[in-house]
Amino acid sequence: MSRQNPLPPEYYDELHALQAIDFTLVELNLYLDTHPDDLETLKQFNSTALKSREMTEAFEKKYGPLQNFGHSFSAYPWQWKEAPWPWQV
Known part of the structure; x- marks a missing residue:
């Protein structure tokens, strides 16, 4: 697939x-x-x-949505049609 706008x-x-x-x-979740009852790991x-959420929001503002089914907002026009999708890179 050729890209019109290289990343x-x-x-x-x-x-x-x-x-x-x-x-x-x-990994933390599995642990x-x-x-x-490991309070330090829970913290x-x-x-x-929280850091992941902040990084995701910043990334999506610059490059478009990462998650589908309502977990990421889209700017206008609808951004999901724009390549590459997260699983394509």
Whole structure:
């Protein structure tokens, strides 16, 4: 697929940072499933979740939605038709 508007290198840097923080959330989530009373890890999970949300919102404002089914807002015009989709990069 050819792209009319090539993505800047920052796109990939920011997407990689989002993937890394979301991987951290998965690992913290799995740990908390077996250690639900670990308050320090729960604090770390919550602060990491907040950081992920902030990073996602900033990314979406610059590059468009990452999540479908109402989890991400779209600017006008509808942005989901614009490539690349998150799973294409």
